[in-house]
Amino acid sequence: MVEKTGLVRGKVRHHINILEVQNKIEVHKDGGKIRYFENNSTYDEEERKIISALQNVTNQRIISEIQNGKCNTNSALAHEIGVSRATISWYMRTLKEVELINEERKGKNIIYRVNPSYENLIEKYG
Secondary structure, rough: OHHHHHHOHHHHHHHHHHHHHHEEEEEEEOOOOEEEEEEOOOOOOHHHHHHHHOOOOOHHHHHHHHHOOOOOOOHHHHHHHHOOHHHHHHHHHHHHHHOEEEEEOOOEEEEEOOOOOHHHHHHOOO
């Protein structure tokens, strides 16, 4: 918001606090990030969760690769996206916490799938 408005961080924080006190915005905490939504019941909790997760480019790529059927294991995703397996594991832990990804163990491999409950919302906001 600071970059988009050209205002200093303190002034942005001040105005956000006013909007929050007046119930004009809703706050959605996602790990270490805070997202703000207009408080007019436009988005339910599931939609806010999806929108927040899809703000991250790596999350978008992971979900896309899984949906396209190209990659569904840690190693394959790491290779395709160009990051370490540990990095993929971190992202997958986050995506599993918000229930966007399901996992199934097959032998030594963990197979990842997009949670079917959220496929329509991912399509809508992805």
